[in-house]
Amino acid sequence: MKTRLQTGITLIEVMISLVVMGILLALGTPSFSRWIQSSQIRNSAEAIQNGLTLARAEAVRRNTSVRFQLVSTVTDSCALSDAGRNWVISLDDPTGSCDNAPSDNVAPRIVQTRASGEGSPNAVINANGTSVITFNSMGQANTAATIDVTNPTGGNCSANAMRCLRVTVSTGGLIRMCDPARAASDPQGC
Numbered sequence: 684m685k686t687r688l689q690t691g692i693t694l695i696e697v698m699i700s701l702v703v704m705g706i707l708l709a710l711g712t713p714s715f716s717r718w719i720q721s722s723q724i725r726n727s728a729e730a731i732q733n734g735l736t737l738a739r740a741e742a743v744r745r746n747t748s749v750r751f752q753l754v755s756t757v758t759d760s761c762a763l764s765d766a767g768r769n770w771v772i773s774l775d776d777p778t779g780s781c782d783n784a785p786s787d788n789v790a791p792r793i794v795q796t797r798a799s800g801e802g803s804p805n806a807v808i809n810a811n812g813t814s815v816i817t818f819n820s821m822g823q824a825n826t827a828a829t830i831d832v833t834n835p836t837g838g839n840c841s842a843n844a845m846r847c848l849r850v851t852v853s854t855g856g857l858i859r860m861c862d863p864a865r866a867a868s869d870p871q872g873c
């Protein structure tokens with residue numbers, strides 16, 4: 684009598700595989716969620732740092748003052764806001780004109796804009812009372828500023844969980860991103 688070789692998998696093997704995959708997914712979901720929230724913070728902080736760096740470089744290149752402004756929105760109803768998640772780099776005050784195309788001639792002479800929905804929809808900005816940073820032709824800032832980037836959707840910031848970040852600007856024009864949860868003696872700390 685011939686014996687048949689079994690090919691394929693049984694229903695019990697499928698069910699066991701699904702249970703194991705479900706357990707692994709349940710264990711990994713909190714870490715993955717924290718990673719997503721931290722990524723949004725990093726995207727927003729890097730965008731602010733890059734915007735500040737661009738504003739400084741444009742000020743030096745153009746040999747004139749260039750403004751980096753945090754704004755409420757990038758539409759025609761925009762207003763300056765120290766909690767604004769959007770930003771505009773321009774030569775003039777962009778209030779009410781943030782939706783204008785970049786131009787060297789048409790006020791507010793916008794260089795670049797960034798909307799908050801670009802990679803960081805849950806990030807929260809706190810510029811601690813500073814909504815405008817102006818760089819002069821030497822690349823120096825008119826004021827020192829500290830911009831904190833958090834994400835309340837992901838919970839509290841800590842060294843072991845979600846990583847909140849801070850972007851600092853010195854009056855000398857130094858722009859730096861650091862982690863406030865780390866010690867000041869740490870090169871990545873504030």
